[in-house]
Amino acid sequence: MSIVIKNTLTGKKEKFVPLEEGKVKMYVCGVTVYDDIHMGHARSMIVFDTIVRYLRYRGYDVVHHTNFTDVDDKIINRAAEEGIDALELSARYIRHYFEDAEKLGINKADYYPKASEEMPAIIKMVEEIIDSGFGYVTEDGSVYFSVDKVKDYGRLTNQKIEDMESSGRVVLDGNKKNPMDFAIWKSAKPGEISWKSPWGEGRPGWHIECSAMIREHLGDEIDIHGGGNDLVFPHHENEILQTEAVTGKPLSKYWMHNGMLQVQGEKMSKSMGNFFRVRDVAEKYDKHAIRFYFLNTHYTSPLLYSEEMLEDAKNSLERLVNNYTDLGAYMKQGPDGGEDVSDAVEKYRENFIAAMDDDFNTRAAIEVLFQLARTTNKSMAEKTLSKEGAGIYVSLLDEFNRVLGIYPEISDDDGTLDSVMEILIDLRAELRERKAYDLSDLIRDRLGEAGIRLEDSGDGAKWKRI
RNA sequence: GUCGGGAUAACACAGAGGCUAUGUGGCGGACUGCAGAUCCGCAUACGGGAGUUCAAAUCUCCCUCCCGACCCCA
Numbered sequence: 001m002s003i004v005i006k007n008t009l010t011g012k013k014e015k016f017v018p019l020e021e022g023k024v025k026m027y028v029c030g031v032t033v034y035d036d037i038h039m040g041h042a043r044s045m046i047v048f049d050t051i052v053r054y055l056r057y058r059g060y061d062v063v064h065h066t067n068f069t070d071v072d073d074k075i076i077n078r079a080a081e082e083g084i085d086a087l088e089l090s091a092r093y094i095r096h097y098f099e100d101a102e103k104l105g106i107n108k109a110d111y112y113p114k115a116s117e118e119m120p121a122i123i124k125m126v127e128e129i130i131d132s133g134f135g136y137v138t139e140d141g142s143v144y145f146s147v148d149k150v151k152d153y154g155r156l157t158n159q160k161i162e163d164m165e166s167s168g169r170v171v172l173d174g175n176k177k178n179p180m181d182f183a184i185w186k187s188a189k190p191g192e193i194s195w196k197s198p199w200g201e202g203r204p205g206w207h208i209e210c211s212a213m214i215r216e217h218l219g220d221e222i223d224i225h226g227g228g229n230d231l232v233f234p235h236h237e238n239e240i241l242q243t244e245a246v247t248g249k250p251l252s253k254y255w256m257h258n259g260m261l262q263v264q265g266e267k268m269s270k271s272m273g274n275f276f277r278v279r280d281v282a283e284k285y286d287k288h289a290i291r292f293y294f295l296n297t298h299y300t301s302p303l304l305y306s307e308e309m310l311e312d313a314k315n316s317l318e319r320l321v322n323n324y325t326d327l328g329a330y331m332k333q334g335p336d337g338g339e340d341v342s343d344a345v346e347k348y349r350e351n352f353i354a355a356m357d358d359d360f361n362t363r364a365a366i367e368v369l370f371q372l373a374r375t376t377n378k379s380m381a382e383k384t385l386s387k388e389g390a391g392i393y394v395s396l397l398d399e400f401n402r403v404l405g406i407y408p409e410i411s412d413d414d415g416t417l418d419s420v421m422e423i424l425i426d427l428r429a430e431l432r433e434r435k436a437y438d439l440s441d442l443i444r445d446r447l448g449e450a451g452i453r454l455e456d457s458g459d460g461a462k463w464k465r466i
Numbered sequence: 467g468u469c470g471g472g473a474u475a476a477c478a479c480a481g482a483g484g485c486u487a488u489g490u491g492g493c494g495g496a497c498u499g500c501a502g503a504u505c506c507g508c509a510u511a512c513g514g515g516a517g518u519u520c521a522a523a524u525c526u527c528c529c530u531c532c533c534g535a536c537c538c539c540a
Contacts, residue, residue, distance in 0.1 A: 011470080031540070044540035074538080157535075159469050206538090228540030232470085235539085259471080260534065269539055296489080297479060302472075302533060312478065316489050322503065355480095363480050367488050377504055381497095437499060444501075455502050462503080 003058065003357045005224075006300060008232060008255040009156055013359055018223045019253060024055050024062045025218045027252070029210060029227035029235070030112070032069040033093035034078045037100050038275035039305055040228070040261040040268040046291055047258045047299040047360075048226050049106045053403045054356050066109040067213055068094055070116050071203050076192055086193045087116055096279070103282035105291055105405045113213040115204055119195045121216035122204045125246060126185050126197070134245035138175035141187035141200035147180045150241055156255060157233045182238055184208045207238040214251070215243065225252035229300075230267070232257055259302045268305055276305065288321075289314040292406045295362035317406060323373035324397055324407050325464050330380050330390040333460075338386025339379075345396050348372050352400055362404065369400065421452070425461045428454075 003016040018024050028048045031041055052064045069075075070090035079089040094114075101108075115122070126143050129135035134149050147153055154160055183205035188194035194201040204212075214222060220243070227236065236255065243251040260267045263274040281290065293313035297303045348368055355364035376393055379385035401407045424443060431440040444454045447463070454463045 008470095029540070032538090037540090041540050047540090072538095154469090157469065159536075226540095229470085230535070230539050233535055234537095258540070260540080262533070265533070267534065267539090271538065300471080301479080304478080309478070312490055315491085316478090319489075319503095326503085361480080363488090367480070370488060374505085381504060432499080435499075441500070453502075455504095456498080456500090457503075458497075 003055075004359055005254050005256060006359045008229075008236075008257050011158070014254070016254065018060070019221060022059070022061055024060045024224060025222040026052065026055075026062060026064045026224040026226065027210070027214050027218060027222055028064065028066045028109075028225075029231055030066040030068050031097065032072055032074060033090045033097060034072070034074040035093060035270065036096050036277045036279055038268060038270070038277055039281060040275065042100075042104055042278050042281075042290065043261050043294050043299075043303065044226075044228050044258050045101060045106050046104055046294045048256075049104075050291075050295060050362060050403060050405070051224075051226070051256070051299075051360050053107065053405070054360060057399075057403050058353075058357075063111075063218065064109045065111045065113060065213070065217060067210060068097070068112060068114045069206065069209060070094065070114045071193060072115075072206060090114075090116070100278040100282070103278065103287055103290075105287040111217060113209075113217060115209040115213075118209065118213050118216065119204075122208055122212040123185075123195075123197050125208060125212040125215065125242070126204075128246045129184060129242060132245050134241070135184060136177070137199050140175065141202060142175070142183055143185035143199055144176055144181040145184050145238065145241060145245075146177060147182075147241070148178055149245075153180075153241070154237065156237045156240060159233075182207065182234065184242065207235055208242060210235075211239045211242040211251070214239075215247070220247040220249050220251075222252045224254045224256055226256040226258070229257035229259060258299045261303050261305045263305050281310070285310050285314060286408075288406045288408055289317055291404065292317040292366075295404060295406065296366055298359075298361055298363050300359075320369055320373055321407060323377055324394070325410075326380060326462070327376060327390045327394050327397070328410060329462055330385065331387050331394060334380070334385060334387035334390050335383060336386055336388070338389055339384055341385070341389040341392055344375070345392055348396060349399075356403070365400070365404070369397075372397075421463055425454075425463070428461065432456075 004013045005016045006012070007014050028044075031037055037045075048064075048066075052062055055062050068090070070087065075090050076086050079086040082089065126135065129145065130137065130143065135143050135145055137143050184207070185197060185199060185202050186205055187199070188201040188203060192203070194203055214225075225236065225239075232255075240251050243249075262268060263272075263276075266272060266274060268275050285293075289310065290313075293310055294303070296313060296316070348371070351368045351371075352365050355361045355368060358364070372393070376385065376390075380390070397407060424447070428440045428443055431437075431443075444456075447454050451465055452463055453466045454461055
């Protein structure tokens with residue numbers, strides 16, 4: 001059994017074999033930090049966060065880098081509007097990014113390279129591209145990549161240059177020799193943020209930073225390169241060209257792309273103006289519901305965004321969380337002995353791994369959780385489950401949760417609250433015994449207002465924080 | 467135009483030749499003083515048309531419609 005990954009490069013699912021056994025070098029394209037991140041970015045972040053978590057769960061030693069594009073036209077323009085320095089603006093949104101990432105339960109990447117801090121590596125790479133004959137310098141001090149020199153352009157896109165030009169949208173501008181040529185170094189306009197280079201003051205083109213930063217920090221070849229599928233062309237295509245022009249080696253063995261989030265049938269994007277900021281959504285939905293919403297679909301599929309969808313995810317997840325907290329409570333109160341759960345547990349683990357091994361099918365993995373919930377709910381109701389068995393299930397769910405991050409962390413038991421609740425529950429039992437339902441219901445209602453949900457059942461009451 | 471991905475019950479979303487998909491919502495039952503949770507059951511499916519096959523939601527071909535990429539994008 002091994003992991004299978006849908007590789008954009010070949011369009012097929014391929015067995016995952018890293019360059020170096022047991023190790024995974026992974027680079028995921030991050031965001032251009034000129035504004036707050038939206039739910040579309042959140043999807044990509046959660047998807048790749050989960051993939052990293054799973055690879056680690058499967059025993060791989062993963063190095064994961066995600067970049068920030070902190071120098072680009074939009075940042076420069078936005079900063080000019082606000083009358084501040086470009087890097088001051090990008091620093092602000094990088095800060096926001098981390099605040100938002102935390103609200104999504106994202107584990108930190110090992111390193112976050114920023115274009116502005118990688119100039120020596122970027123300039124070096126541009127020089128190497130020129131030296132290899134793939135780059136040319138223009139009169140104004142810009143440097144372009146020459147696609148004419150490339151043998152098999154369009155590998156990732158599976159397209160020919162001629163076909164793309166027929167779109168009529170690609171135009172020959174400036175000093176380009178071929179309309180498909182792209183800037184790897186842009187000369188600075190007066191007043192713009194710039195760095196010194198052999199070609200004069202300027203800044204990097206969009207695609208070069210990723211190529212340069214990968215090479216600088218991860219090496220010539222990596223295992224997995226990820227990002228949204230809107231980056232396939234031209235961004236990733238061009239990254240491949242740049243890197244291979246210099247190293248002669250494939251940039252990444254596997255290319256993974258997540259599907260777009262759609263709002264009313266259209267892609268969510270800044271330019272469409274139909275986006276929802278993570279920080280706004282996170283006001284109303286917690287990270288577990290948001291993660292569940294995203295992971296309840298395969299990462300490559302398009303996904304509809306609406307508040308109803310989030311509401312739906314929240315309700316669905318509640319079923320799983322109820323099961324999880326019930327198992328937690330049963331662990332303390334359930335009977336000893338009971339049937340052996342080890343076979344069942346092993347089966348669930350196998351199914352979970354089989355689902356995730358198949359191109360990280362989180363949706364199928366979640367179905368395993370629902371199956372587990374149904375059968376354990378039943379065995380708890382029938383008292384055929386032992387407290388030990390419940391404990392084993394809880395650890396199993398904790399294990400799965402290290403990958404998915406959808407169950408809430410059980411807050412440290414406050415012993416005081418436990419005893420207070422015990423008193424209240426006993427008191428209510430007494431009241432109910434005397435059929436003083438008005439009082440017992442009042443207690444339950446008031447607890448609800450205080451954020452504690454009390455549920456009566458045949459053998460005592462259960463409570464949990466909500 | 468070229469290339470890619472889709473169309474599955476009320477909704478969302480898996481599956482990929484035969485095996486009860488799953489969840490939310492709906493309806494009906496069990497449990498219950500009530501509420502909630504939980505369990506059991508029910509209903510509504512694989513865009514259309516041909517074909518291959520003993521057997522097709524799944525494979526092949528054709529058609530219709532949707533989304534994305536080709537300027538910026540996760």
